[in-house]
Amino acid sequence: MLSQSNTQAITLFEEFLQSFFSLLQALRIHGDNNKLVVDGVIKFSNNLARTMEGESLAIKASKGLLFIEEEKLPYTKRSKNLIDNMVHYFDARNLEGLRFFNDIKQASPENILKFMRLLEAAGHEKKPVDWLIAELDLNNLIWVEILQKISKPEEEEQDTESDDTDSLRRERARKDYTYSLSSFKEIAGKVSGKQRVGIRKTLRAVQDMVTHLVEDDEVYSAISTLRVFDDYTFTHSVNVAILSMCMGKRINLSRRSLERLGLCALFHDLGKIEVPREVLNKPGKLNDSEFKLLEEHSLNSARLIVKLRASRDRKAKILLPPFEHHLKFNLSGYPYTNWKKPLTLFGRIITIADVYDAITSQRVYRKSALSPDRALGLILDGAGRDFDPILTKVFINMLGVYPIGTLLKLDSDDLALVVSLSKKKGEKRPLVCLMEQDKDGMYQKGKTIDLAERDTPTGNYVRDIIETYHPSTFGIQPVQHIFSSD
Numbered sequence: 001m002l003s004q005s006n007t008q009a010i011t012l013f014e015e016f017l018q019s020f021f022s023l024l025q026a027l028r029i030h031g032d033n034n035k036l037v038v039d040g041v042i043k044f045s046n047n048l049a050r051t052m053e054g055e056s057l058a059i060k061a062s063k064g065l066l067f068i069e070e071e072k073l074p075y076t077k078r079s080k081n082l083i084d085n086m087v088h089y090f091d092a093r094n095l096e097g098l099r100f101f102n103d104i105k106q107a108s109p110e111n112i113l114k115f116m117r118l119l120e121a122a123g124h125e126k127k128p129v130d131w132l133i134a135e136l137d138l139n140n141l142i143w144v145e146i147l148q149k150i151s152k153p154e155e156e157e158q159d160t161e162s163d164d165t166d167s168l169r170r171e172r173a174r175k176d177y178t179y180s181l182s183s184f185k186e187i188a189g190k191v192s193g194k195q196r197v198g199i200r201k202t203l204r205a206v207q208d209m210v211t212h213l214v215e216d217d218e219v220y221s222a223i224s225t226l227r228v229f230d231d232y233t234f235t236h237s238v239n240v241a242i243l244s245m246c247m248g249k250r251i252n253l254s255r256r257s258l259e260r261l262g263l264c265a266l267f268h269d270l271g272k273i274e275v276p277r278e279v280l281n282k283p284g285k286l287n288d289s290e291f292k293l294l295e296e297h298s299l300n301s302a303r304l305i306v307k308l309r310a311s312r313d314r315k316a317k318i319l320l321p322p323f324e325h326h327l328k329f330n331l332s333g334y335p336y337t338n339w340k341k342p343l344t345l346f347g348r349i350i351t352i353a354d355v356y357d358a359i360t361s362q363r364v365y366r367k368s369a370l371s372p373d374r375a376l377g378l379i380l381d382g383a384g385r386d387f388d389p390i391l392t393k394v395f396i397n398m399l400g401v402y403p404i405g406t407l408l409k410l411d412s413d414d415l416a417l418v419v420s421l422s423k424k425k426g427e428k429r430p431l432v433c434l435m436e437q438d439k440d441g442m443y444q445k446g447k448t449i450d451l452a453e454r455d456t457p458t459g460n461y462v463r464d465i466i467e468t469y470h471p472s473t474f475g476i477q478p479v480q481h482i483f484s485s486d
Contacts, residue, residue: 010073010074010079012047013073014073014078014079014082015047015050015051016044016047016048016050017059017066017082017086018082019040019043019046019047020044020048021082021085021086021089022040023037023040023041023043023044023116024089024116024119026040027113027117027120028120032110037113038109041109041112041113042109044112045104045105045112048100048105049105051068052100052102052105055101055313055317056100056101056313057069057099058098058100058147059086059097059098059099060096060097061086061087061091061096061097062096064087065083065087066083066086066087067097070255092123093119093123093128093129094128094129094148095128095129095146095147095148095149096147096148096149097147098145098147099144099145099147100143100144100145101143101311101313101314102143102312102313103142103143103311103312103313104143104144107143111139114139114141115136115139115141115144118135118139118141119132122135129146132146133146133200137198137200137309140309142309142310142311145200145203148204169219170219170483172212173212173219173223173483174223176205176208176209176212177223177242179205180205180206180209180241181234181235181238183201183205184202184205184234186201187199187202187270188233188234188270188273191270191273191304191308192273196307196308196309197308197309198308198309198310199263199308199309199310199314202263203259206241206262206263207259209241209242209245209262210245210255210262213245213246213249213258214249214255214258218404218420220242220246221242221246221398222404222405222419222420222478222479222482222483223242223482223483224238224242224243224246224357225372225405225478225479225482232361232363233269233272233280236269236357237265237266237267237268238266239353239357240265240268240350240353240354240357241262241263241265241266243353243356243357243395244262244264244346244349244350244353245258245261245265247349247352247391247394247395247398248261248349250397251394260317260318260346261321261346261350263314264318264321264346265321265349265350265354267301267318267322268298268301268322268350268354269301269322269354270300270301270305270322271296271297271298271299271301271303271304272297272300272301273304274296274300274304275293275294275296279293279294295326295334296335298322298323298324298325298335299323299335301322301323302319302322302323305318306319320346321344321347321350322350323335323347324343324347324348324350324351325347325350325351325354327339327343327351328385328387329343329348329351329386329387329388329389330384330386331343332385343388348388351386351387351388352379352387352388352391352392352395355379355386355387356372356375356379356395359375360405360470362472368472368473369470369472370470371406371407371468372399372402372403372404372405372468373403373468376396376399376401379392379395380392400422400428400430401428401429402418402428402429402430403418404418404419404420404478404482405417405418405471405478405482406418406430406469407435407468407469407470407471407474407476408451408465408467408468408469409465409466409468409469410451410463410464410465410466411463411465411466412463414434414435415434415435415443415469415474416432416433416434416449417432417433417435417445417471417481417482418430419431419432419448422450422451422452423450424452427452429450429451429452429461429465430451430452431448431451432448432451433445433448433449433482434446434447434448435474443474444481449463451463451465
């Protein structure tokens with residue numbers, strides 16, 4: 001922790017920042033072989049190594065202040081000019097900050113200087129962040145990450161529950177989903193074509209989701225109901241990432257852990273790009289050789305992650321959970337039946353999210369998808385065998401007895417789509433929108449009602465739930481109605 005009492009940590013960070021800023025200044029007037037520059041690189045590298053305690057070190061600027069990771073650097077007479085200079089430097093390049101990874105300790109002085117000169121040059125570009133990210137990829141400088149500012153519309157900063165704010169929340173979630181989907185497709189396409197590809201774009205997508213999900217997880221839980229039959233592999237991966245991060249938030253994982261969990265979940269099925277399409281989409285039962293091919297996909301996911309262009313530290317941190325997601329809680333799954341080590345926390349989370357999204361999705365080899373509430377029942381039945389029993393309870397409590405996207409038949413003979421969990425404490429009944437058929441037989445969003453509403457004289461619920469369905473049974477895509485304006 002950086003506090004006034006932790007003078008040693010503060011001093012280390014100030015020395016690192018001073019060496020960083022001094023090197024940038026030296027490069028403005030001297031060549032790479034100048035003694036001031038050569039000595040400056042050595043001092044910068046040494047100070048960074050002394051300051052970096054974990055796998056990475058982040059410097060961030062916000063509202064005129066400077067942070068190491070999430071801790072504010074005290075604003076004192078001694079640090080004032082240094083903080084002002086660094087904040088101004090980041091602002092001039094529209095950066096929130098930088099994150100250095102452990103691999104920088106093995107970087108050559110030439111590569112460190114190349115990065116510094118790119119950082120300096122970015123100040124002269126119209127879109128400094130985009131230009132800098134592209135140049136870092138081009139020069140394979142994978143030991144540094146650009147932290148981007150996240151602009152918030154004024155409406156989002158207001159503490160209101162207006163329709164405009166709700167619309168902004170939904171639109172923000174849509175954009176995050178679309179960006180994550182496109183970035184993962186890009187990686188899968190390049191990996192399939194045997195090209196080397198970095199993960200910066202995907203990492204930014206996950207970071208944006210984490211930022212917004214931490215503030216508003218319900219709308220992200222809702223958008224994970226998106227089902228696209230022809231695009232299943234990709235939408236499934238994004239849905240699993242969202243559900244996994246929502247679970248991670250529920251058990252109070254740190255922001256950094258949520259980002260890592262999101263990457264693990266997004267890449268959990270990357271190995272399926274090596275499974276022939278005719279096997280993935282076979283209508284009937286797989287034969288032994290076909291099933292063996294399918295079983296190898298989790299191992300292949302880990303193998304392909306190793307080939308991604310990213311720091312060794314980052315790849316090492318996201319390798320194991322994708323490999324584990326079919327091993328099952330009691331280790332009776334695949335690809336290895338003699339696996340002895342207990343599953344990691346991330347592996348156990350992804351296993352639940354993966355199965356839930358899979359069994360609530362239509363597939364060519366399955367006659368019908370399970371309704372969300374029945375899927376939860378199946379997962380509950382497998383608790384202690386297939387799934388971590390504690391995380392299973394967390395997952396069910398997170399989604400509710402009737403998860404968002406469940407289609408209900410009411411005793412009034414109405415069809416109703418669950419659009420939100422109940423706002424009443426301790427109440428298990430959700431908010432729903434009535435589904436009304438138009439003249440063409442298509443379902444449109446009708447009135448929103450609270451199924452927790454009770455009759456005053458009797459205390460009984462005004463409406464009872466008769467049956468649950470998967471929305472696809474009636475050709476309903478939940479997101480279209482959950483995210484539409486009333």
